[in-house]
Amino acid sequence: MKDKKIRMVALDLDGTTLNNQKEISARTMTAFRKAMESGVHIVVSTGRTFQSLPKQLFSIEGLEYIVTSNGAHVTELATMKTIYENYLTSHAVEEVVRVLRGTGFSIETFVGGKAFIDKAEYEDVVANGSTYRDAEYIKSTRNPIPHICDYMIENKHQIENISINFEHIEEKEKWQRILEQIEGITLTSSFQHNFEIGGANTSKAEALRFLMRRLGVSSDELMACGDSPNDMEMIKLAEIGVVVGNASEEMKSLADYITDTNDNDGVAKAIEHFVL
Template sequence: MTRADTRKIKLIGLDLDGTLLNGKKQITDRSKEAMKKAIEKGVFIVPATGRPLNGVPREVLEFPGIKYVLTVNGARITDIKQNKILYEVLTPMETVWKIKEIFDRYDTMQEVYFDGVGYAREDLLRKITEYESRPGMAEYITATRVRVKSIEEKLREMNRPVDKVQAFFKREEEKQKAWEELKMIPHLEVTTAGKRNIEVSREGVNKGAGLLKLGEMLGIKRDEIMACGDEINDLVMLREIGFAVAMGNSPDIVKAAADYITETNEEDGVAKAIERFVLK
């Protein structure tokens, strides 16, 4: 018997890439049907992603019954039906400059997110495959980022706290060096969702904290929250919520944090978990 067998799940947090979305960045028909039935039972389905709001697929945002979206790894919770920000924890500009100083030492394609929009240098986006080798992810980034000539100029133009800072590294060994340097800066949350990227937010920002905050707003207890994820930036989420599901395509460290391991994102893993623990 698993922990989910002894409780009523009222909220499900779903990571997108590698979890709800398959390799073609689509939701399978079986997952759609499982989500639909869960929503009909009164369960909140909440996309929980590292993406900015403008990077969340339309089929997710327009899925019937989805009302809340947790983006940029938990830095923001949005009521998409009322177009209202319910919660946000942003990174101060003075900290952003320290992060950028480290990223600038290496061969990186950097991004900054403001108000649910991701910005990246147009010249580097044309060479995206040098920094992101996964075809589906490279295509998503190219299609959703706003192109700018200079990240530094964009930061000076906006001159206010950011949603998140991200960098894609050409070399994995340089990512590891930058990771160690970033860990020396206080009050940061440093995570990753791939072999060559680093995502940086303000301390305390993670999907788990975001789901717990939304649960608090909705009167839902920790034990009534289930989440599915596949990557390192899902680790804290899986450890903090009531019932944790890791995808079959997850690395071992993520699987070790889970209460249950479902099938991969290519094998309807999310649908099978919802069917077993919510629709039974």
């Protein structure tokens, strides 16, 4: 089945477009090229910061926009300019820091397109690895700074996202109830062990709505593909919400279409099926 109405394809990266080697496959790159040649806008929509994006993305000719930090930031690649921002308020940052300070949790924050982590935690990961996170990813994408909570207060007017990582899953449910009491934030997740905190209406879907207005694209001309809770809103927004086969059953229940896994060209197959 081909749906020629689709004019924009929004794609999550980790666990979706990227395979398990953190690469975009040749088949997916070909699908991108063919879709863009036919006038379809391919929009990367990720929880990563701009600095953490895989270099391979910047080799894709015709890629126009990248949504980063779960919708807090949109970059126009032709000019490398920020064209959209949706950050936490300074008051929300203060409240989050008040609740988290002294808990001992792994806390990260995104500022200026970069991801920051407490220096002590970073050095521990370098020395000892991690039992529940990708240590190599941390070492290659995180910037260590002393006193992460103090840093967030010092930069409270420009916080894109705050991430809390739980070594023990059972702590997550308890802290969800606590964090949900904070006004002016959104709470989502990109993998089993974390929560990601954004502004009051920050989401990939809101950033895509901005781009859709800019490009004259309606929601019935949108296909979105993802695998995790931080993809839920854009999957609901899209006329065709696609979930990869490696996603949870909860995510699959939201899908209009379930494609193959991220490691078996699921995104390419969805583009071929609905767009090409």
